[in-house]
Amino acid sequence: MKAEIFSIGTELLMGELTDTNASWIASRLPPLGIQLQWMSIIGDSLDMLSEAFQRGLQRSDIIFTTGGLGPTQDDLTREAVAQALGETLTVQEEVVRGLEKYFQGRGMTMPSHNIKQAHLIPSAQFIRNRNGTAPGWWVESKGKIIVCMPGPPGEMHPIWDEEVAPRLREMVDEEVTVTRNIKTLGMSEAAIDEEISEFFGQENPYLGIYSKPDGIHLRVIARAKDEARARELIQPVEEAINQRLGPYIWGHDDETPEQSLGQALLEQGLSLATMESVTGGLLANSISEVPESCSYFKGGVVAFSKESMLAHGVPADILVRFGEASQETANAMASAARESSGADFGIGLAGVLGPAEQEGKAPGQIYIAIAADKEIREFQLRVPPRRLVIKRRAANTALTELRKMISAGVGAAR
Secondary structure, X not given: OEEEEEEEOHHHHOOOOOOOHHHHHHHHOHHHOOEEEEEEEEOOOHHHHHHHHHHHHHHOOEEEEEOOOOOOOOOOHHHHHHHHHOOOOEEOXXXXXXXXXXXXXXXXXXXXXXXXXXXXXXXXXXXXXXXXXXXXXXXXXXXXXXXXXXXXXHHHHHHHHHHXXXXXXXXXXXXXXXXXXXXXXXXXXXXXXXXXXXXXXXOOOEEEEEEEOOEEEEEEEEEEOOHHHHHHHHHHHHHHHHHHHHHHEEEEOOOOHXXXXXXXXXXXXXXXXXXXXXXXXXXXXXXXXXXXXXXXXEEEEEOOOHHHHHHOOOOHHHHHHHOOOOHHHHHHHHHHHHHHHOOOEEEEEEEOOOOOOEOOEOOOEEEEEEEOOXXXXXXXXEOOOOHHHHHHHHHHHHHHHHHHHHHOOOOOOO
């Protein structure tokens, strides 16, 4: 089954928003046996959209769209599909009543323009949207399918997972592609290549290697008639990678460093506190992105100045002797965070954010410390002198290194 994706909205063409929906959908098509051939960004023009649908239906079996389902005049996805298929839009009264109830539940009166979202054509069915006012469309016409979904990812993702993907699984009976991502930190690409070199260069399963902000990722890709057989092809490669790179593996598939660490802390009943300077709060923000973080995150301090470090327990003599951007200061920050909060682990992050040198050290010099019950682990990095790169690399490294420590059995006793 051949597919294409339309990301709809003039704001995407003007650079006001970044299109993340297309890549998100694209990553979910191979396991369904759907071959993506085209991706397009289309502005809010009825004629351009209608032409795009007509062209897409000639060359593809299925079109996925995001955006253009709102209540305003420039939301034209429904009208464009209707025009492309030569069908007439009509108002569905039961959907109008549902929209009115949605607004009433929020203490509001439904604006009249929202009635636009209750329009339907004969070849379409509504797709339930429990997170917004814009229902999606599932359209079937002359053996072709159009799936229209809202643009906000918070609405589109649940619609895909709960409504669209299950329907597609029932329809597709072709070769599927299954991937397994294995995420590592602490080894270079060259070193990893040496350890598992015999698995590169094969066609099925295929093994790729990628450098990412949170380490080196390995992606195993297998194709087979069904998912079970594809996973059988992946299994021996994954087992070999786990055996040879085990101490450096911190996560799999869509796991983020904060999710992987959070799961480990929850499983072991351990807690964490932080004190950071060079990352400016990104570390604490990342940790708190995990909904369960309130169970293990004791809190964080953004000590962006010497005065703040002193106020939160970093000894004055450490700062005088070694400066703010030093391993010794990072160690003291980690210990102070741990002790003041009563956490099992403390993370300290110091370094030079730039753009100028600090204490004779270049931007991109990072010092990381992780304090446990009887030890402090030290890590130093030199990364490109770009502020966001420095912050992300420092935070991700701290999280993944603590994850690896917990996997190795390092805990804390209080």
